[in-house]
Amino acid sequence: MGHTVHPSSRRRAGQRGAAAVEFAIVALVFFTLLLGTMEFGRWLFLLNGANEATRLGARLAVVCSIDDDEDNLAGIRARMSAMAGGGIPADRMVLDYEPASCTAATCRTVTARIVDADFTPLIPFFGLPLPIPQFPTSLPREYMNSAGNPVCP
Numbered sequence: 689m690g691h692t693v694h695p696s697s698r699r700r701a702g703q704r705g706a707a708a709v710e711f712a713i714v715a716l717v718f719f720t721l722l723l724g725t726m727e728f729g730r731w732l733f734l735l736n737g738a739n740e741a742t743r744l745g746a747r748l749a750v751v752c753s754i755d756d757d758e759d760n761l762a763g764i765r766a767r768m769s770a771m772a773g774g775g776i777p778a779d780r781m782v783l784d785y786e787p788a789s790c791t792a793a794t795c796r797t798v799t800a801r802i803v804d805a806d807f808t809p810l811i812p813f814f815g816l817p818l819p820i821p822q823f824p825t826s827l828p829r830e831y832m833n834s835a836g837n838p839v840c841p
Contacts (some may be wrong), residue, residue, distance in 0.1 A: 727809040731818060734775045734807050739823045741771040745800030746825040749783050753833055754792060754838035760834060763841025765815065768800065776820065780805040792832035799826040 806817035
């Protein structure tokens with residue numbers, strides 16, 4: 689007597705491993721979307737920090753001395769970089785005094801901005817750096833004297 693195989697067991701044998709393949713496809717799509725969402729959130733966080741950094745830089749530049757140029761400006765740029773979450777180096781932070789080479793008495797405005805900065809996502813194979821806008825912030829001259837001013841670096 690021959691052994692007969694039930695038709696439904698033949699069908700099950702052909703389906704063996706299908707769930708694993710389906711899971712792999714769904715997991716690939718799910719994790720791609722999850723990582724993409726996380727990287728997009730990191731990028732938005734950096735953009736918000738960059739915008740706030742230029743606002744802080746302009747505010748510090750109009751109330752702190754420009755006479756002791758490099759020490760004061762380096763301190764302002766360092767605080768701007770820290771405000772951006774450290775994702776943008778201090779050497780990318782620029783303070784423009786108008787007119788150029790002005791003094792505390794002759795400056796009209798100060799503009800803080802970011803130049804040549806970008807964000808590189810951590811997603812493998814995506815590696816395209818996304819540029820960070822300059823976010824220029826201009827404010828009119830104020831006191832421009834660090835003496836006794838606790839906010840100045």
